[in-house]
Amino acid sequence: QLSAEEPLLHVRGVPSCRTPPPRTDPLWLERVDREGKVCDVQAFYRALAAIGLGYQGAFKPIQAAWTFAGEDGLVSDVLVELASQDAVADMGMGLSPAMMDGALQGLFFALAERLGQEAGREPSSYLPSWFGKTIVWSQGTPAWAEISLLHVTERSAKARILVRNAEGKPLVRFEDVRFLRVHHQSKAIEPAFYTERWYKAAAERRALTQASDVEALQRAVRAATTAYEWSSERAVETEELLHWLVMAYVREAVRVYDEWQPEELLFTEGW
Known part of the structure; x- marks a missing residue:
């Protein structure tokens, strides 16, 4: 009566009750x-x-x-x-x-x-x-x-x-x-x-990344950018790499730690 859509039948069965009702007085x-x-x-x-x-x-x-x-x-x-x-x-x-x-x-x-x-x-x-x-x-x-x-x-x-x-x-x-x-x-x-989709940023961030990880990422970015113009395959790799690099920067810039936050706030309030 409130919609032009056909109704959906979710279940069919015979009603029965084995659970006694609670007291009838409110x-x-x-x-x-x-x-x-x-x-x-x-x-x-x-x-x-x-x-x-x-x-x-x-x-x-x-x-x-x-x-x-x-x-x-x-x-x-x-x-x-x-x-x-x-x-x-x-x-x-x-x-x-x-x-x-x-x-x-x-x-x-x-x-x-x-x-x-x-x-x-x-x-x-x-x-x-x-x-x-x-x-x-x-x-x-x-x-x-x-x-x-x-x-x-x-x-x-x-x-x-x-x-x-x-x-x-x-x-x-x-x-x-x-x-x-x-x-x-x-x-x-x-x-x-x-x-x-929710995200919870840990308060202790330094323990998640070692200095060698940062150096390896820097080398990967440099190598990818130098090959960007002459290799279509490397260009695709670079785009994906930059995508995840941006995500990493955004997650590092969150202002609230140890509390569940809507993931979209990483982009709207993270900078």
């Missing part, structure tokens, strides 16, 4: 008054748009959100309230894709606070890349999503997400959901596209 709602921190949803979507995640229409279903601190004092759990923004988009769906996407978006509330603690960190986002296990108990309209951030590193995040209907009945649970860190490659192109 436990996390009981935590809101006691320990919940209210989030600014509009500011949340503006911040996502600034890094290329420009959610629109049906894919902005989060109406309210609360975060809960873990043992380390930083956000570990998030509760989001969901509401359909486009009846056509959600029509005829066992579980609305747009509403389920809103449940996944809830993790960003936790990541925003945790990553905000790291001064100077390159702006980036984490996008879902793997679902270890999905348990579906019932079709219905998602109204609440309970998100637990289980683990986060500078390259990935791991979460568990439980989705309930308005009455608190569990509909689906995603276990071992992995989010991969990506960098917004170009803010001038829409829709946004991202890079997964």
Whole structure:
């Protein structure tokens, strides 16, 4: 209904459930008054748009959100309230894709606070890349999503997400959901596209190269350049050699060490 493309069938089977659902009462709602921190949803979507995640229409279903601190004092759990923004988009769906996407978006509330603690960190986002296990108990309209951030590193995040209907009945649970860190490659192109190529420069650079290596490279460059004009084969070798020489110079000029950085920054910020 939202596209002229033919639908793709990814799986066919008979639904069955061997995993009992959790308690039907909305436990996390009981935590809101006691320990919940209210989030600014509009500011949340503006911040996502600034890094290329420009959610629109049906894919902005989060109406309210609360975060809960873990043992380390930083956000570990998030509760989001969901509401359909486009009846056509959600029509005829066992579980609305747009509403389920809103449940996944809830993790960003936790990541925003945790990553905000790291001064100077390159702006980036984490996008879902793997679902270890999905348990579906019932079709219905998602109204609440309970998100637990289980683990986060500078390259990935791991979460568990439980989705309930308005009455608190569990509909689906995603276990071992992995989010991969990506960098917004170009803010001038829409829709946004991202890079997964990262580079980590070691702080100790001298140990990587010996003086004899530098001398050998200098000899190779001199020999290649003197033969450039009279040998097409040597010209090709020289071009490749100069390519890798430039790459080496760029990598030596990086300003940030011992931290994963988008590889494209080697060319945009390395000089």
